[in-house]
Amino acid sequence: xxxxxxxxxxxxxxxSLLNFRLKKGGYEVHHSSNGKEVKEYLKTEMPDIIVSDxxxxxxxxxxxxxxxxNELKSNVPIIIIxxxxxxxxxxxxxxxxxxxxxxxxxxxxxxxVRVAREIxxx
Amino acid sequence: MSISKTTDLIDQLSQLERSxxxxxxxxxSADEAKELKNSFNTFRSCLESRIFAPNQNRDSPKxxxxxxxxxxxxxxxEFITHVSHEIRTPLNSIIGFANLLKEERLTTSQQKxxxxxxxxxxxxxxxxxxxxxxxKISSGNTCFESLDFKLHGLINDVMFLCEILLVDSxxxxxxxxxxxxxxxxxxxxSKLSQIILNLVGNSIxxxxxxxxxxxxxxxxxNENNYVLExxxxxxxxxxxxxxxxxxxxxYSQADNDTYIKYGGTGLGLSITKEIIEKQNGEIEISSxxxxxxxxxxxxxxxxxxxxxxxxxxxxxxxxxxxxxxxEGTDIMVFEDNLMNQHLILEQLTKWGCNVYTNVTxxxxxxxxxxxxxxxxxxxxxxxxxxxxxxxxxxxxxxNPLISNTPIVAFSADFTEQDGKDCESIGINDFLLKPxxxxxxxxxxxxxxxxxxxxxxxxxxxQKQMIEPKETTVIDLNSLLNDCFGELEMLNELIKLFKTNVxxxxxxxxxxxKTDNLAEIAFSAHxxxxxxxxxxxxxxxxxxxxxxxxxxANDTDKVKELYELFLNDYPLxxxxxxxxxxxxxxx
Numbered sequence: 001x002x003x004x005x006x007x008x009x010x011x012x013x014x015x016s017l018l019n020f021r022l023k024k025g026g027y028e029v030h031h032s033s034n035g036k037e038v039k040e041y042l043k044t045e046m047p048d049i050i051v052s053d054x055x056x057x058x059x060x061x062x063x064x065x066x067x068x069x070n071e072l073k074s075n076v077p078i079i080i081i082x083x084x085x086x087x088x089x090x091x092x093x094x095x096x097x098x099x100x101x102x103x104x105x106x107x108x109x110x111x112x113v114r115v116a117r118e119i120x121x122x
Numbered sequence: 123m124s125i126s127k128t129t130d131l132i133d134q135l136s137q138l139e140r141s142x143x144x145x146x147x148x149x150x151s152a153d154e155a156k157e158l159k160n161s162f163n164t165f166r167s168c169l170e171s172r173i174f175a176p177n178q179n180r181d182s183p184k185x186x187x188x189x190x191x192x193x194x195x196x197x198x199x200e201f202i203t204h205v206s207h208e209i210r211t212p213l214n215s216i217i218g219f220a221n222l223l224k225e226e227r228l229t230t231s232q233q234k235x236x237x238x239x240x241x242x243x244x245x246x247x248x249x250x251x252x253x254x255x256x257x258k259i260s261s262g263n264t265c266f267e268s269l270d271f272k273l274h275g276l277i278n279d280v281m282f283l284c285e286i287l288l289v290d291s292x293x294x295x296x297x298x299x300x301x302x303x304x305x306x307x308x309x310x311x312s313k314l315s316q317i318i319l320n321l322v323g324n325s326i327x328x329x330x331x332x333x334x335x336x337x338x339x340x341x342x343x344n345e346n347n348y349v350l351e352x353x354x355x356x357x358x359x360x361x362x363x364x365x366x367x368x369x370x371x372x373y374s375q376a377d378n379d380t381y382i383k384y385g386g387t388g389l390g391l392s393i394t395k396e397i398i399e400k401q402n403g404e405i406e407i408s409s410x411x412x413x414x415x416x417x418x419x420x421x422x423x424x425x426x427x428x429x430x431x432x433x434x435x436x437x438x439x440x441x442x443x444x445x446x447x448x449e450g451t452d453i454m455v456f457e458d459n460l461m462n463q464h465l466i467l468e469q470l471t472k473w474g475c476n477v478y479t480n481v482t483x484x485x486x487x488x489x490x491x492x493x494x495x496x497x498x499x500x501x502x503x504x505x506x507x508x509x510x511x512x513x514x515x516x517x518x519x520x521n522p523l524i525s526n527t528p529i530v531a532f533s534a535d536f537t538e539q540d541g542k543d544c545e546s547i548g549i550n551d552f553l554l555k556p557x558x559x560x561x562x563x564x565x566x567x568x569x570x571x572x573x574x575x576x577x578x579x580x581x582x583x584q585k586q587m588i589e590p591k592e593t594t595v596i597d598l599n600s601l602l603n604d605c606f607g608e609l610e611m612l613n614e615l616i617k618l619f620k621t622n623v624x625x626x627x628x629x630x631x632x633x634x635k636t637d638n639l640a641e642i643a644f645s646a647h648x649x650x651x652x653x654x655x656x657x658x659x660x661x662x663x664x665x666x667x668x669x670x671x672x673x674a675n676d677t678d679k680v681k682e683l684y685e686l687f688l689n690d691y692p693l694x695x696x697x698x699x700x701x702x703x704x705x706x707x708x
Contacts, residue, residue, distance in 0.1 A: 013618040013652050017604060020611055055647065083647065105654035108604050 003119055004045075007031045008038045008052035008064065009081065014106060018051070021108040022115070035059020039067060046074055049119055051111070054082045054089050062089065065096040077118035081106060214555045216243045218465040221559050225472065234282070241279050244558070245315065266401055270430040271311040273338070274299060280315045281336065284322045292331040295322075300339040306426030307348065313397050314421065318352070320394045321417050325356040332357025332414070346425050353418035360411040369407060370395045447567055449474035452494055454486060456512060457501040457532075462555075464624070466499070467692055469559065471699040475566075479692040483512050490516070490524045496571040500549070502533040502540065509533075510543055517548050528569045532557070592660030593686070594693040598701050601655055609706060615655075616702055622652045623691065630684055639680060643672035661687075661694055 005022050009015040010033045022029045030047065032038045035058045050068065054061035061080050068074050080093045080101040090101050100114050220239045228236065281297055318336065325334045334356045342349040361369060370392050398405045398419050409415040453475050457463045463479050470477045478489050489495065498516070502509035509531060519525040531544055532553040544552060553565050598612065605611040629645040646669035653662040668683040 011622070011648055011651060013615055013622055013655065016618055017601075017611075017615055017655070020605065024606065055644070083651065104651045106651075 002026045002028045003049065004028045004030065004047040005115065006038070006041065006047040006050045006052075008033075008035070008050065008056065008061070010034060010053065010056050014053075014081075014104075018106070018108055018111060021112060025112050025115075027115070035064060038064060042068065042072060046072075046076055048076070049115055050076055050078045051115065052078065052080060054080050054086060054093065062092055062096065065093055065098050069097040077121070079111070079114055079118060213243060213246060214462060214557075215465065217558065218462075218469070222465070222468060237279075238282060241282070245312070245319070266310045266313060268308060268424070269311060270306055270308045270426040270428075272305060272431065273303065273307050274305060276311050276315055277318070277336065277338070280318045281322070284319070284326065284334075293326070293329050294333040296333055296335040298335060298337045300337075302340045303338050303350065304340075304348065304426065306428050306431065307350075308424040308426045308430075309421070310401065313401070317394050317397055317419070317421075318354070320391070321354040324391065325354055325358060325415070328358035328415070329356045330358075341420055348423050348425070349420050350423060351418060351420050353416055355414060355416035357414040360413055360415055361407075361409040362411050366407060366409055370405075445474050448563065451475045451496045451566065451570055452478070453497050453499060453566070453570075454478045454489060454495045454527075455499045456486065456504070456507065456509060457499070462501075463692055464620075464695075466562075467696060468699070469562065471696065471703070473563070477696055479696070482689065483507065483515060485689065486512070487515070487519075487524075490519075490527065491521070495527055497566055497569055498527055498529045499553075500529050500531050502531050502544075510547060513547050513549055526571075528571055530565055530569050591690060591693065593658075593664055593690040594697055595658060595660055596694060596698050596701065597657035598698070598705065600657055602705065612705070613702070616698065619652050619656065620695070622649060623695075627688075634681065634684070637677055639672040639675060639677065642680065643669050646672060656698070658694060661690065664690075 003026075005027045007015060007018055007022065007029055009018070009031070012033065015031055015033065019029050019031050030041065030045075032041060033056075035056045038052070039059060050064070052061045052064050056064075061082075065078055065080075068076060068078065077099045078097070080090065080098045081104060082090050082093075082101055083104045090098075093101065099118050102111055102114060216239070220236055220243060224233070224236050224240065277297060277299065281295055285295055322334060322336060334354065337351075337353040337355070339351050340348055341351040395405050398421060401421055403419055403421040405417065405419040407415065407417045448470075451474075453470055455463070455466055455470075455477060457466060457479065467477050467479055478486075478493070478495070500509045500513055513529050513531070516527060516529065517525050528551075529549045530551045530553055531540075531549045532555055533540065541552075550569050551565055553561060557565075601615065602609075602612050605615065626645050626649045630642055633639075633641040633645075646665050650662055650665040650669065653665060664683060664687060668680060668687070671679040671683060
């Protein structure tokens with residue numbers, strides 16, 4: 001069975017492309033477009049890796065990391081998707097325990113490499 | 123007629139529009155379908171009551187307070203024009219998007235549903251067209267058409283719609299057409315479908331189990347004419363003997379309890395009777411309480427001629443045919459409603475036209491000087507730009523090649539005065555919104571400039587125009603690579619891209635009103651990634667600048683940049699559509 005990726009991104013366009021590429025790469029993908037949903041999902045299931053946009057409605061990527069590390073006490077790898085000009089957010093993300101980040105526009109190939117690297121580290 | 127009723131009607135319309143727009147074919151639950159059905163029903167009866175009884179109060183009289191009556195400042199004619207405009211605009215979207223949906227790859231069942239939406243919206247369109255003929259209706263001289271049509275096809279269409287209305291019910295719809303009934307007859311097809319829809323629709327309300335049967339047979343026949351007999355029988359609750367005599371009166375329902383339980387305006391049957399009798403037909407009703415009701419009516423028709431059938435029906439629109447006739451036609455569109463702009467761009471591009479959409483006169487004239495334009499489509503009533511004025515300027519241009527460009531006006535309403543103005547300005551033709559694809563195609567073919575060599579239009583400006591504007595440039599190749607060359611995926615992504623843009627425009631429109639720049643910044647922030655994915659550098663930069671100005675709280679600059687966006691995005695999308703089309707053809 002393929003490794004499970006939780007993809008949290010409210011941009012349907014980017015999410016569809018990443019979803020497509022991750023699936024082609026042999027991953028099982030669960031996509032969610034808002035933070036609330038992500039939270040509910042994580043309470044019942046823990047994926048092998050989380051890829052999350054930093055800016056999402058209701059529940060930001062930063063809150064997500066905080067929730068995973070401090071409430072769920074999980075060490076699941078987290079890769080953050082950020083935009084240029086958001087350096088401060090990326091720093092906070094690392095402080096809270098994000099493992100890696102990738103800047104928009106996201107190259108799917110690059111993301112796949114990073115995902116594979118994080119999973120292999122485990 | 124009170125203003126509050128206008129709002130009611132418009133509310134119902136937007137509800138209908140929402141239902142249709144949000145119609146998800148895969149996940150249609152019984153509840154959702156019911157809601158669609160209810161919206162449609164309310165809307166239809168409301169509309170009918172307005173059309174056929176413009177001089178009477180629509181609701182039960184007790185609801186109309188003297189206060190409201192005093193507020194009737196708008197004359198009825200203006201009111202009707204206003205309402206019909208308000209109805210046409212959303213209906214335009216329903217019809218347009220249903221038409222577009224039809225051209226996509228659909229399963230048979232999805233296709234049938236889209237056809238049902240098309241049929242329903244075309245029926246509404248016909249009803250609304252009658253509102254415009256207000257004077258005729260109010261004097262009681264409703265016009266009847268005399269057209270050749272296929273009776274069986276019409277009945278199947280109507281009954282299919284009824285089947286949709288029958289959601290979640292243990293009722294069977296039966297069609298029983300006698301073999302002797304001719305295939306093609308001549309009469310008023312839209313009135314006939316309205317009658318059947320009213321009667322079967324009525325039965326649907328009162329039948330919980332059993333069947334509803336529509337029977338058709340020939341009652342009389344002579345050399346040139348038929349009298350056909352139609353009957354709608356059901357296994358519903360029935361009507362008591364005391365009530366049956368008054369059932370055809372206006373606002374009459376069998377009793378108040380019926381009204382409470384089943385709703386409706388009580389106008390349907392009286393209108394139906396009126397339509398039938400004005401065509402020299404007869405209607406009868408018989409019923410047994412608890413067993414069911416049978417309404418039968420007769421209508422005279424002339425013999426039809428197979429050769430006079432309209433060439434194409436809207437739902438069988440042949441895109442290949444359109445392409446043959448229109449490919450390469452250069453069309454300029456003045457339309458500032460973004461939804462409609464989007465729609466017309468998509469329609470015309472699919473037919474292989476080169477489209478220039480404009481929101482400013484200056485830009486339009488620049489293109490006219492540089493390019494061969496075969497036809498101008500001009501919205502007459504744009505909030506920020508007067509279509510009459512724009513047409514005047516074009517007509518008075520010194521270059522005859524520009525001033526002669528055919529202009530077709532389109533508008534959601536059209537008054538007599540508008541007609542005169544169009545004529546005096548020299549506007550060639552006009553198209554009433556909402557229009558069908560057939561309407562659009564035939565009006566373009568009728569009016570477009572014939573075979574004028576492109577080089578006659580050459581000018582120094584042409585070279586400048588060939589250099590595309592930076593904000594309209596895109597490149598799909600890298601996205602296609604990211605999709606591993608899978609076109610299906612690319613098409614899917616482009617659709618999502620367009621949705622993102624529409625969402626952005628919606629957000630900006632809402633939040634500009636309240637100067638909520640933080641929301642606009644968020645929206646812009648999200649959108650810039652989409653443009654980056656399409657390698658639309660110029661537009662990406664524009665959005666980045668817009669976001670920055672939101673953060674700097676410079677409302678004027680944000681508005682200015684958004685104007686630029688509105689101006690250039692349609693051109694970008696046009697380029698996108700052309701590139702995508704090329705890739706799809708490969």
